[in-house]
Amino acid sequence: MGAHDADNNLSAAVRSVIHKVAASGAENGPREIPLCKVYVTDINPEDASNLLRILSRILPLSDGLSHLKRIRRVPCISTPKGFTLEVVLCREETWLHRGQHTTKELSRFQYEARLATVPAAAPLSKDELKKWGEYWPLIYKPGREQHTPLTPIELRRMFIHANYVHDKSKEVAQGNSPVVATLVHPESNAIVAESADSSQRATNTKGDKTIPTNSCLAHAVINCVSAFAVPHSESARHRKRGLAISESRYEETGEKKSPLPVDQYLCTGLDCYVSREPCVMCTMALVHSRIRRIIFVAHNNDQLGGLSEAKVHCEVALNHRCEAYFLPVLAVHCDK
């Protein structure tokens, strides 16, 4: 078997186990349809334009229903045109609150509202649009949650770096949590920082009920971000010389030139590999640092996971979002 085949096998094996962590879950195959109840009514096609104008004023579909088309056509033989139109009025709850005001305006059309079940969220893929659309016609905006598939080269590199932190985590000194994190510059595939967890768990001092404050928060990711951080004064000096910060570091150690840009801001564009899912603090530290991707090897049984549970990395309220992947390296079976 040639090296080329082995590479292909490896990337295929990684692709089969890697799991993207995101808010919706749509990126890992079809989801269960979230449903909700709304009030709908049949209307005369002649009234449609008039009524829609009124509805958009008194009952806008702004309360999380903007993914629904307002109106749909239902085939009906008994009517002269061969179809009737159905219109979404509002959510069940909204009807209870605002029904009285609206019935007054709607009463002149003499429609009867009834409950219907519709998807509660926007579809994120064409498959979902097709399936969910059977309940009610939906608006689908492609692109917002589109996912570019990982290339075979990316998958192989991700495996190698994930495997590295996994192996390293076994060497961590006893007493500390066996967690190791690295920062990787994806274009050059170089590891630009590496740190292990050096926190002392408070449980060690359970007897006297006191907590040593020192290094309690020195988690692997925090250490790694701090190790990569460069004081502003220093970076300004190098900037003046037209050197990347880390270039000077590389100069000192006599290694090859740094791949990082001169104006590197925090951890922009870097990938973080960590042997165990980062806690909320570490995840937010990475988001603050403008990380590009977070890849973790194992789930976190001790702390609230910042990715799979708190989902801090894809929170739209924050000023930066990043991709996150769960890559259980031990599950990758392949002839290397």
Next chain:
Amino acid sequence: MEKALEEARKALERGEVPVGCALIDTKGKCVAVGSNRTNELGNATSHAELVAFEALGAQKFNRGELTLYVTCEPCVMCAAAIVQIGIIGKIVFGCSNPRFGGCGSVRSLNMYKECGKGGDDMFVPEIQSGVEAATAVQLLGEFYTRSNPNAPKPKKRRVKK
């Protein structure tokens, strides 16, 4: 809170986002102060709260013993740190932080109670907000009119036709 505001003013003078904090023990003694140093250190984790925790060194405290006074709502990262360090019994903050806040704005401390993880190490503190909020906002306002010189230039938004 005066101490925290004082720290925030110092941060502003250094060209940092002006957030400051103070840690007070049960006797009312200030055991540590901290102010934002993210620009100076080029480290996004150097928020006021974490700087103050670092300043505590190896001192030992009881669970929930200290009160944290901070001018702006702790971000998601700092809130997680506060819960995990376990020694903070109460958070008193000035203005809330809709962009990053981890004490009710973007995330709430309840998620730590609900997750059932963390064991005996963590302590979920009570929260008091809105103390000297106007002063804290004013300081932040002063900073943002100058704008953060280190932040990358925001991408220009495409104008929709």
